[in-house]
Amino acid sequence: MSARHAVVIGAGIGGLVAAVDLARRGLRVTVFERAGAPGGKMREIEIDGRPIDSGPTVFTMAWIFEELFRDAGSALDEHVAIRRADLLARHAWPDGSRLDLFADPDRSFAAVADFAGEAEAARYRAFCRRAREVFDTLYEPFMRSQRPGPLSLVAASGLRGLIDLWRIRPFDSLWRHLGASFRDPRLRALFARYATYCGSSPLQAPATLMLIAHAEQLGVWQIEGGMQRLAEALAELVRQRGGTIAYDTPVAEVLVDRERACGVVLDSGERVPTDAVIANCDRAAIARGLLGAAAADAVPGVATPDRSLSALTWSVLARPAGFELAHHNVFFPADYPREFEDIFDHHRLPARPAVYVCAQDRATGQSPPNGPERLFLITNAPATGDREPFEASAIAASEAAAFDLLRACGLEANVEAGCSRATTPADFEARFPGTGGALYGSAAHGWRSSFTRPGAVSGMAGLYLAGGSVHPGAGVPMVALSGRLAARAAAADLGLGAPERTPAARGAAS
Secondary structure (H helix, E strand, C coil): CCEEEEECCCCCCCHHHHHHHHHHCEEEEEEEEECCCCCCCCCEECCCCCEEEECCHHHHHHHHHHHHHCCCCCHHHHHCCCCECCEEEEEEEECCEEEECCHHHHHHHHHHHHHHHHHHHHHHHHHHHHHHHHHHHHHHHHHHCCCCHHHHHHHHHHHHHHHHHHHHCCCCHHHHHHHHCCHHHHHHHHHHHHHHHHHCCCCEEEEHHHHHHHHHHEEEEEEECHHHHHHHHHHHHHHHHHHHEEECCEEEEEEEEEEEEEEEEEEECCEEEECCEEEECCCHHHHHHCHHHHHHHCCCCCCCEEECCEEEEEEEEEEEEECCCCCEEEEEECHHHHHHCCCCCCCCCCCCCEEEEEEECCCCCCCCCCCCCEEEEEEEEEECCCCCCCHHHHHHHHHHHHHHHHHHHCCCCCCEEEEEEEEEEHHHHHHCCCCCCCCCCCCCCCCCCHHHCCCCEECCEEEEECCCCCCCCCHHHHHHHHHHHHHHHHHHHCCCCCCCCCCCCCCCCC
C-alpha cells in the first residue's frame, strides 16, 4: 500500500468509482459520506418493509462498469446480477395510443410503423442512424476525455467527425431537430424526453442529445434487487481494494496549504491530512462555500437561471389496474412543450406534467406480484427548493395532475393507504445543499453548455471534481466516467501515471 493518501468526499457513484480506481493503484483511500449508505442520488425508500428505488432507475452503458470492475481485477457479474431488457420502455398518451420500443431495432421499427405509419417508421430509421453517428462521434473524444473544448473535439474527431457533427446540425435545439425529423407530434415528444435525462428542456437543449436514443438501443439493463445493489457493489469493491468508507461523517472544509488541497476537516473537528481530495458533490455546493472559502474560489458555480431540472417524486405501493405496465413507462400530456415553459420560463410546477413510472416488480422475466406493487413516479419541477419552496397546496395540485394524466391514459394507480412518500425540490435541496434541488447540475441549454461544465481538475492543485455537475455530465454512466477522469487526473499529478484503460467493448450494436 502506498504512503500516498486520497480522500474522497461523497460516496455517490462518481466518488465510489474514483475510489476504486485510486485504491487499485495502491493508494490509501478514505471515503467520507454524510449519509448512512452509499449511492448519493441512488437511494431506496422503504415502505411497509419493501425497498423502492427512488433515484436513478435506468441502467445503460453497462460496459463502463464492466470495464471498471475488470480493471480492478474483478467482474461486475461477481457482485450484481444484471439482465438485459427486451422492452426498453412503454409510452402512452391520453388519446389511448401506446408505443413500445425494444432492444431489437427491427421490432421498434415495426412498432413505429403500426403506431404512426410506414413513412414515419422510415423517418425513425433515419433518426436512429443520425443518433448513432452522434454517439460514435462523441463517445471517445468527448465523453471519455478530460474536458474537451470545441477545437480539441474537432481535432480528436478528425475531418470525418467534423463532417458528422455538422451534418446533425449541433446548433439546432433538440425540439427543432425533432420537428424536422418527424411528422407525428407524439414521436417528437417521445424523443424530446431524452433532454430531461440530463435535466434540460428539449426546447433549449442541443440536438446532439439525440445520442441518448442510441445509448438506449445499445442496451437497457435491470439490476436484480434494484439499483442500490450497484452502489453497494462499488462500495464493497472499494473495501476489497483496501479503501475505507466512513458513513455518517460529513466533511466541513477542504484544508489548503500553499494554494494546494492538503486535507479535510470533518464536522467533528477532526483534521485528516491527504495528498489529494476528490469532491464528489455538486459544484454549486462547493462554489457556495460549503467546503470552505478556499475551495469555493476554485470551482465555478451554477447561476440560479442555469440550474437543471428538479423533480417531484412519489414512492408508492399500489395496485395498478387498466394498463399493462412495463418496467419503464412514460405518460405524455397532449401539450408537451408547455411543461418546460412552466418550469424554465415561469419557475412553477407544470400544470400538466409528463409522468414517468418505474414498475419495479415488472422486471424482464418476472411476473408482477399478486398484492401491492412498488411504483416510483417522477414529474419534472423547477429547482427552486432553496428560495421558493412550494406550498403544500401546489404540491397536492401537481400530484392530482399527475394521477389525472395516468387515468386519462388508462392507468388507475390505486395507491395503498399510507403507502406513499413524496420528495420535493425543497427535500432535494436539504439532501444536496446549495443546489436548490437541481438534480443534474446545470441545464444543457445551447450548444456551448457541454463545454462550460468544469472538468475533473479544479482551480486548486490537489482538488479534483466528480459527479453529475461536472464533465461529462449527468446520468449514471456519465457520472461513473467523471469518477474515472478524476482518478486519472489525481494519479497523474501524484506521479502514478494515467491509469490503464481497457478499450470499451460496446458490442455489435454500436
